[in-house]
Amino acid sequence: MNEQAYIESKPKFSVIWIVPIIAILITGWMLYQHQSNKGHVIFLKMENADGIIAGKTExxxxxxxxxxVEALRLQIEQNAVIATIRxxxxxxSLLTEDAKFWTVKPRVDETGISGLNTLLSGVYIELLPGESDRSASLFxxxxxxxxxxPDVDGVRYSLTAANAEVLDVGTGIFFRNYKIGQVESAKFNEKTLEMDYGIFINSPYDELISKNVIFWVNSGIEVDLSTEGIRVSTGSLSKLIKGGISVDYPPAAEADELARENTQYKLHKNFAxxxxxxxxxxxxxxxxxEQSIKGLRPGAPVEYRGMxxxxxxxxxAQLVRDGQPLYFQQDxxxxxxxxxxxxxRIYDVDEQAKQYWQGNIEKWIKNGLRASLKSGNLLTGAVYIELDFYSSAKPESIAKHSIYPILPSVPSGFTALSEQVMALLNKLNKLPLSDTIGEAKDTLTAYKQLGLETEKLIKELNNKKVSEKVDKNLTQLQGTLVQLTASLKQFEKTLATYQQGSGVMEQLTDTLSELESLSNTLKPVTKSLNEQPSMLIFDKNSGEDPIPRKGQ
Structure with missing residues (x-):
């Protein structure tokens, strides 16, 4: 009996594969979880990696x-270092395209001292998130x-400075000595040859910044040497150390319409x-x-009767004719x-002032309006230009040289005074001063010789022998007067013992009278000897001392 073979098909998938598949899925999930937990990788480009260590710097x-920081790689082509950061x-969400990175380490600059905590913990990188919606991976x-x-409220503006002092980032901005902001960026524009500054005004002080405000550099101390003298003004101690930028409304002006963000202003050298x-x-x-202009400098005022x-x-003025400056022409x-x-300066509404000036300047010049130099300050030697009417001026009109109208001028008062002084000096130079000085010199020589001879005569009169003789006579005379005084006292005692009216009393009275008369006679002699001790040797009424003369 023939039996047919039965072919039974087996399933293609074996149960035994379930275990490895599950293991693979679990492994994949674990890898995904691991990678997801590691975070996002970015690349940070820097000039050097000073203080940054891979695997350690946070x-x-x-x-x-x-x-x-996971790794550091040297990029020779761009002369830079690329740091791989996870x-x-x-x-x-912090990694937006406008995010900023910088190294935090100990710093000492115009804003102060910062980063001292990194002396122990080490250098780290600070991340400042941006406001953009787009992300990036290279910074x-x-x-x-x-x-x-970015979360600080305020408004940003820009300043341009051509001749002002170069300021650093972080320099404060002050409104009437109160800090309202700071310089955020500073860059030199090689095209305009100016400094471009980005400034930030904190809220709510941005409401002070109107369209008509003015900005100027405040270095903390200002010295102004002008025709008005020397003016020194100082600010606070912080301004003296770090300087700053001042902002305010023009004098006698009120706030205008508020300025929009990023409005550009000029930064001036100083307030003036x-x-x-x-x-x-x-x-x-x-x-x-037609005179010297020494002391006149650009920026000096032009005034009309003090205004x-x-x-x-x-x-x-830089005017050229035939290739040479006009003031070097021979003619x-x-x-x-x-x-x-x-x-x-003439009127607040400058357009009206312009119309008034241009409509009357020709008439004013015909009536004697002239320009002259005036001394502004004797200490500094600065001068300025004064416009005024001169009745003696000849009628003139405005002339023109190239594109500039010419205002007529007159010599200034101090120039005329200088000419008078020079004329006086010339007259003095013409005087025969040499002969006069020679005669005066001869006279002084003669007086000097006379003085020497007089001194010699006095020494002869005061020699030792004459002095000793005079002293001896004076001593003898003084002794006589002492004895006479003693005798008078003795007689007074004797008279006191006698009664008045007796013969002895009368005799004594006569004697005392004679002695008194003798005493009165000796007083002039004593006085004369005190005044002229030499009269005991020389005659008191002798002639005057001979005067030495030249050639005798």
């Missing part, structure tokens, strides 16, 4: 660790720490320059002086000076 946000997965390390956190720059509506005039109406622009002896008539 990345922090507000002192909380969010990552660690950020914890919980902080992936560049900053040289300086970020000063303003900031005020000068307000007068941007002006006309240029040329003044030719400032302009500023000296160029001294001397021109005057020195040209270029001035600005600033209409904002």
């Amino acid at each position: 990345v922090k946000v507000r002192s909380v660790q969010v990552g660690i 950020i914890n997965k919980h902080y992936d 560049t390390m900053q040289d300086q720490p970020a000063l303003i956190s 320059v900031a005020l000068e720059r307000r007068f941007d509506l002006f006309d240029l005039y040329l003044i030719e002086f 400032r109406i302009g500023t000296v622009e160029q001294v001397p 021109n002896t005057s020195i040209p000076v270029l001035i600005k008539v600033e209409y904002g």
Whole structure:
């Protein structure tokens, strides 16, 4: 009996494979979990890895660790170091394209001392999250720490400075000596040759920044040497050490419309320059002086009867004719000076002041309006230009040289005075002073010889022999007077013992009278001897001492 074979198909999947598959799935899940927990990898480009150690240097946000440096790689082509950093997965949202990184280490700069805690813990990298919605994986390390956190309220503006002092990042901005912000960035613009500053004004002080505010550098001490004298002003101690930027409204002006964010302002060298720059509506005039302009400098005031109406622009004016400066021409002896008539100084509404000036200047010059140099300060020697009317001036009109109208001038008062002084000195030089001085010298020589001879005569009169003889006679006379005084006292005692009216009394009275008469006679002699001791030797009425004469 033939039996048919039965072929039974077995299942292709064996139960035994379930175990390895489960193991593979578990392993894959574990690997995924491991990779997920490791976080996001980013790359940080820096100039050098000073203080940064792979596997040790941490990345922090507000002192909380969010990552660690895993590796450092030298990139020779770009002359840089690339740090591989792993950020914890919980902080992936911090890695926006405008995030900032910098190294925290001990620093001593104009903002103070910082990073001292890293002396023990070591250098770490600070991460400042940005505000962008786009993420990134490649960043560049900053040289300086970020000063303003994104969560700080305020408004940013920009400043440009051509001639002002170069300021550092972190320099304070002050409104009437109160700090309201700071410099956030500083960069030199090689195209405009100016410094560009980014500043941040903290809220709510941004409401002080209107369109008409002015910014100037406040170094803490200002010395102004001008026609008004020497003016020294100082600020606070912090300004003296670090300096700062001051902002305020122009004098006698109120706040204008609030400025928008990123509005650009000019940063002026000082407050005086900031005020000068307000007068941007002006006309240029040329003044030719037939005298020395020593002491006149650019920036000196131009005044009309004490009221400032302009500023000296160029001294001397840079005018060229035939390839040479105008003031070096042989047919021109005057020195040209270029001035600005600033209409904002004449009247607050500068357009009206301009119309008034231009409509009357020709008439004023015909009536005698002239420019002259005036001494502003004798100590500094500074001078300024004064406009005034001179009744003796000849009628003139405005002339023009190139594009500048010319205002006529007159010699200044101190120049005329100098000419008079020079004329007086010339007259003194013409006097025969040499002969007069010679005669005076001969006279002084004769007086000197006379003095020597007189001194010799006095020495002869006061020689030792004459002096001893006079002293001896005076001693004898003094003894006689002493004896006479003693006798008188004795007679007084004797008279006291006798009665009045007796013969002895009368005799004694006569004797006393004679003695009194003798005493009165001797008094003039004693007085004369005291006044002229030599009269015992020489005659009192002898002639005058002979006067030595030249040639005798």
